[in-house]
Amino acid sequence: MRKLQMHPCGNYKEHYSRELAIFETDFGRLWMCIGLIALFFVLPFASGPYFIYVLNMTGIAAIAALGLNILIGFTGQISLGHGAFFGVGAYAGAILATRLGFPFWLAVPAAGFVTALVGMIFGIPSGRLKGLYLTIATLAGQFIIEYILVHWESLTQGTMGITLPAASIFGMEIASDRAFFYVIYICLAAITLITVNLMRTRFGRAFVAIRDNDRAAEGMGIPIFSYKLLSFAISSFYAGFAGAIWAFYSISITTEPFNLGMSVEYIAMVVIGGLGSIPGAIFGAVFITGLNEILRFVTDAFMNMGISTSFGLNLAALREFAFGLAIVLFILFEPKGLAEIWRIIRSNFRLWPFSY
């Protein structure tokens, strides 16, 4: 058995395989195992139904945020339409399940593929546009998709919404929050693993090359347009996948949540978490969902204290303010996001007592 590596005392990489390794040390691997065990065996039993609900929402958001991070953080294509793609996924899942009778385990990935197709259609402008022009094009995509969702009534039932059948896998009904917790977090773990490995393959490297310098990437023989489309497809697949799970989880869906605000929320997750960092996307999802819940809690508390309901309504506006403030503060003071803060904390521990 090879010697366990617990504590690196410097950057001594002797093989390329070490450079590519997911875990730098066995210490990291150990903590990963402990974390997974805690996640699957301790957390769902130690927390009440409300907290599990929050955890589920975080997990769904983390899947979609990972997708957006592939597009923005790794490929450098800023998309303002992620919320709409999430909505396409939710509706695709709902329509497949109600009209065609797809079971849960088939409807979710199928919704992901449908969304990937839609994402590729809206990624076509990236062939000619870059930077802020592409951002504006995706903004238009957001509004167009929203319009289609509301007005294609024969398919989406417009503002009435769709009610989904109960989800089940292999005859087992998934109804409780705890059952959904396992579905969501197993999916999240699998998707995180896939994403980490995807970024180590030539596809991931091509994405990073396009982000860093698209002309140089083309000069090195990377077909830029098809890779950009691929990036749009993968990112929308994640969004659609998350959207479909969300649809099954919330049982009935309407077009309302999938607006520009949701897209902004996803970009905020990616930026606050850390661009181009896989743990960052998850941190961002935890932060934004947590912030939303805390602000909702504060708002409700003020409402219940009976300071007049109109004041309470106005506090909903303060939620928006706090949300904007969080984005602004992170960009001004820690543009690399929570992932960087986490790295600093870790290296401080590692270098203790000689950290500076």
Place this chain on the structure above:
Amino acid sequence: MDFFLQLLVNGLSIGLLYGLSAMGFVMIFKSSSVLNFAHGELLAIGAFIFLVLTSWAHVPILLSFLITLAGCFVLGFLVERIFLRPLIGEHLIFVIMLTVGLAAMFKGLLLFIFGGNLHTYPDFLPDGLALHMGAVYVPPVYVASSCIGIVFLTLFGLFFKFSSQGIFMRSVADNQTAAMSLGVHVKKVFALSWAIAALVAGMSGIVLGIINGTNVHEISAIGLKVFPVVILGGLDSIGGAIIGGIIIGLLETFTGGYISPSLKDVVPYIILVFILLIKPYGLFGLVEIERV
């Protein structure tokens, strides 16, 4: 035919408003290439300062107009100084996200203070300004707003053409490094262009408020309509913003009148996608040839 003419007039007036709203946006983009997602909120702030001054504090109209413009000028200056200056040279997404965050902050504040309801100004425009041309009726607000728009457009045209600050701003827009090496104080130019843009936004906000009343949600939605307008006109052309605004306004009202009222709001964005695919630099934008 009367219906057509009335739609034409409505479209022209709405388009002019879009153009006016887009002017400030273009000004910021032109000098500092910042895509300002908080523009709708800047419009709303102008409209609400004016609301507070006229209907709550009962300041005379002309004076409150001037105070609003001055307030917006200072606000724009502060926004640049506090939020945008640390980001000079940073990656595009940070700048975009910062303006998105600012938009959420401003919107939250405005909703907190004023709520989501519709507020209206006291009626102060004389009826004599209204135009009757046969069956077509142009309300006085539209006439007034058109006049204001034309006056401001001329003023800014002259400012950019002849004043030294205007020439500095154009030089920074053209080539930042070259302007800096020739002794232009680039940061000062950024601050000034944000201040002027906020002033223009405040003015447009007041006009919007006079026409529709002020409602935070509606005005910030108009801030997003600015994007199709400026893309059509060319992101860095102030004249193009006005013409783009008029075209978008016309298309919107005609779609609303002849095809379907619900399609009205999404038509600008459909056009936007086509323009981006066919002619991404718009009608009057500066063409930078860069193939991807």
